Amino acid sequence: MESLAAVDRMSLPPQGGGTLKAIARIGYELEEALADVIDNSIDAGADDVEITLLRDDDAILSVRIAAKSIARTNSALSAWE
Numbered sequence: 157m158e159s160l161a162a163v164d165r166m167s168l169p170p171q172g173g174g175t176l177k178a179i180a181r182i183g184y185e186l187e188e189a190l191a192d193v194i195d196n197s198i199d200a201g202a203d204d205v206e207i208t209l210l211r212d213d214d215a216i217l218s219v220r221i222a223a224k225s226i227a228r229t230n231s232a233l234s235a236w237e
Contacts, residue, residue: 186216190207193221200223203224205223206223208220
């Protein structure tokens with residue numbers, strides 16, 4: 157698969173300190189969350205979805221998700237903050 161080129165970068169950290177803990181308590185795992193992102197990206201018209209996991213020996217340190225062919229502006233993304 158051809159790597160997707162970054163056009164812009166924006167960090168959208170999760171809101172609320174308890175959100176991740178609450179999601180984990182109900183059994184929502186990383187695999188399910190990534191599957192939801194892929195499904196949502198395809199539903200939104202993405203041609204390609206690339207997920208990169210940065211990890212060390214013990215844990216996943218970060219997740220990078222890139223979707224090609226989804227037209228989102230910075231202002232639309234900023235509305236989520």
